[in-house]
Amino acid sequence: MKTVRFWSDQGLLPEVDRSSGGHRRYAPEAVERLRLIRSLRTLDMPLPAVARVLDGEADEDLHAAVATQLGTVTAELTALRWREAALRLLHEAAPDQRVELLRLVGALGARPSTDTFVRYWRRLLPTRLSVRLTTAIIDSAVPPLPVQPSPQQVLAFARLHALTGAVTDACLVDHRPVVPRPDVLYDGLSEAYELAVPALRAGCGPAEGEALDCFVAAYARSYGQSDTPAVRRDLGRALARGEHPAMRRYWQLAGDLTPQPTLGAAHAWLSSALSAQLAAEAD
The missing domain is CATH 1.10.1660.10 (Multidrug-efflux Transporter Regulator; Chain: A; Domain 2)
Incomplete structure (x- = not known):
């Protein structure tokens, strides 16, 4: 009353x-x-x-209130689905693995967050890179989280969270790209990756074409060069050394979280296409 x-x-x-x-x-x-x-x-x-x-x-007040509550409930349901998948992961694990898995999963908190991934990329990308490209790359590089994750996706997320959270500034120096004109490089690479994605989705193997040409041109222009056979050979040798192990692991785990081709998958496809072209020309 x-x-x-x-x-x-x-x-x-x-x-x-x-x-x-x-x-x-x-x-x-x-x-x-x-x-x-x-x-x-x-x-x-x-x-x-x-x-x-x-x-x-004020019907708009009612609409806004309903939308807010809907967002809250959706977030709560997503958190519960992640918790359920995490519990299934622990329940189905071998007894000698449960403690280690619990350490990994227990560090995630109540709701999954990609903040650690974002911070990792902000520290990794060249400091002279424009805000526009930094934002675009982070948006593309941080995998979207599944709404209904499987236990294995929870494990991939936990491992990715641990990986990005443990990387020190000293480690970042080892695999931070060093190029004279980073905006030129990343603008070109973004275009090349977009051109490669349809082939990746279709399951096509690495091949020559517009995507590879754009990929090579991005590297060449960033150093003030043109796309020539010599430049392709130099780039091929540089790429043959492979990605830093932490970056390679990042893309493996990111690929487990999303069915969409990652930037890492596009980069690997284009690198393989260049390697195959150089090998064919050498024969």
Whole structure:
């Protein structure tokens, strides 16, 4: 009753009159209005917004409140699905693996977050890279998290979280790209990766073509050179040394989290295409 009196005092539930004993009296339609007030308050709507909805003046307030609650429930369900998959991972693991898996999964917190991945890429990318490209690369390099993960995807995420969180600045120096004009390189590589993605999705093997030409041109232009056979041979030798082990592992785990081709998969496809071309020319 205290709540009803409070709502009445706030003008949400107007009283008709009072009895001789001071008890409030309401019109018959007040019952339905009371039900609506309670429903609106379950959406965590502030009282001024409740008043506007009751007066039929602000449907957008109701829409916004429903959208907010929907987002909250969706996030909670996603967190529960991740927790369920994590528990299944531990339940199905061999007894001698459970403690180590628990350490990995237990470090993730209640809800999965890619913040560690974002910080890793911000530290890894060249400091002179433009904000536009830095943002675009991070958006593409950080894998989207599955809404309904499998136990193996939870494990991949946990390992990726541990990998990116453990990398020190000293380690980053070993595999941070050093190029004279990073914007030129990454703009060109982004275009090359986009051109390679259809072939990757179709399951086609590495091959010469527009994507490879764009890939080589990106490296050449970043050093102020043109795409020549000599430049291709030099690039092929540089790429043959392979990615840093931490980066290679990153792309392996990222690939376990998303069915879409990763930037790492596109880079490997293009590197293999160049290697195959150089090998064919050498024969």
